[in-house]
Amino acid sequence: MIDPKKIEQLARQVHESMPKGVREFGDDVEKKIRQVLQTQLMRLDLVSREEFDVQTQVLLRTREKIALLEQRLTELENRNAVEEVKPAPAIPPVDTQD
Template sequence: MIDPKKLKQLAHQVQESLPQGIRHLGDDVEKKIRQVLQNQFARMDLVSREEFDMQTQMLLHTREKLNQLELRLNSLESVIKHDKDIRTET
């Protein structure tokens, strides 16, 4: 969810960038801009920075676990291959 303070700040920046005649319409313009921005951001299905960082940490942990499992699998495969080689020699 978008922080309401940031949304208000963004709406204010958009209002300030409008031509002088429209800008003087006041709070109604800023409220309408804020409403349009809020609706558009809601459609975008955005995630918060906190959620993004949490997912990034989870991904890094998962990748680390996968690397450990791959090493373990390679080790087990080596043991099996070695055992097979020994059996065929005898």
């Protein structure tokens, strides 16, 4: 959520930067500016810095887990490849003349 004080400050700055004739309309113009700013900023679907930081940490932990899983998978594949290369133990021939 966007801090209402920031919106208020931004609306005031926009109002003050307008030509003097428009500013003379008074608080109604500033209120309308504030409403428009708030509506447009809400449409942007922004997240707070706190939520962004939380999601960044989640992403970092997830990447670490994926890296560990990739390493483990590589080790298992290498182990499996070595076992496939080993020759099978010799089986003595079966005597079928009995």
